Amino acid sequence: MEETILKTIGLGKSFLGFSAVTDVNLSVSRGSIHALIGPNGAGKTTCFNLLTKFLEPTQGQILFNGIDVTHERPAQIARRGVVRSFQISAVFPHLTVLENVRIALQRELNTEFFFWKSGASLNALNGRALELLHEVGLESFANELAANLAYGRKRALEIATTLAMEPELMLLDEPTQGMGHEDVERVTDLIQRVAKGRTILMVEHNMKVVSSIADRITVLQRGAILVEGNYQEVSNNPLVVEAYMGSHGGDSL
Known part of the structure; x- marks a missing residue:
């Protein structure tokens, strides 16, 4: 059953x-x-x-x-x-594809509200972020600005950020x-x-x-x-x- x-x-x-x-x-x-x-x-x-x-x-x-x-x-x-995506693509256009996924993963470090921390502290998330990008076919676009992605790839990025929430x-x-x-x-x-x-x-x-x-x-x-x-x-x-x-x-x- x-x-x-x-x-x-x-x-x-x-x-x-x-x-x-x-x-x-x-x-x-x-x-x-x-x-x-x-x-x-x-x-x-x-x-x-x-x-x-x-x-x-x-x-x-x-x-x-x-x-x-x-x-x-x-x-x-x-x-x-229970994690949801929306009709309108919700990515940060002026961040790279990798940076978008790292933001979604940031809760793993418990640093979401530590505004005085260096952005370099997020480098620990790069490995997992690249795994997620590979899963949605965007690994080769990791350093591309999200704004430059074709519409379908923006939706793929959004799915990657959704997956980051496990x-x-x-x-x-x-x-x-x-x-x-x-x-x-x-x-x-x-x-x-x-x-x-x-x-x-x-x-x-x-x-x-x-x-x-x-x-x-x-x-x-x-x-x-x-x-x-x-x-x-x-x-x-x-x-x-x-x-x-x-x-x-x-x-x-």
Whole structure:
């Protein structure tokens, strides 16, 4: 039987009487790639914000490794091993690729707030930083300014900084958004590589990406779960086809 790493029970969020997310019962299996999809406005990003506590739920529970984390702060959630990337690439553009990853690793030295320490103190992190860059295919770009990276490689760098936090569960929010075909393929391959030994929950609009790497798919519509299953089950479900056809003017799954 598959072990559940993340579970929500009746999770909901209302804003001034409007229900953005309603009664979401989500179960993510350890070691899987789980995709959260749905038409625009379906509540996908709101769900992510609830899971990482950027928003407080109006109702329901969030369980991580069987522990109720519903009322914990974002920093507590991150320390437990739930680490999130965002739709917009969040790297430091005027630092090198290596320096970006070292910042994410800095907590290992417990010097985050020692502002009087020399930057040379971070050199101890170079080895691990280079290992992470190798994992995401950026080792040869270690001394390049992040601002000079192509968009797809910036997303790869962001994944490297996410990995530096040693996540048990990675939440990837639209990891291929705004990318050309080559970058989409590169990042898709990267997600598959870093998923080994980890669990990934991703919001993704590109159905080709979802079909190629997701073990399980949850479809949201109007803030509630519409259907759940593997890609074959979901793509052939009339309710899903209707939801996408109605919202995207004929886009196919």
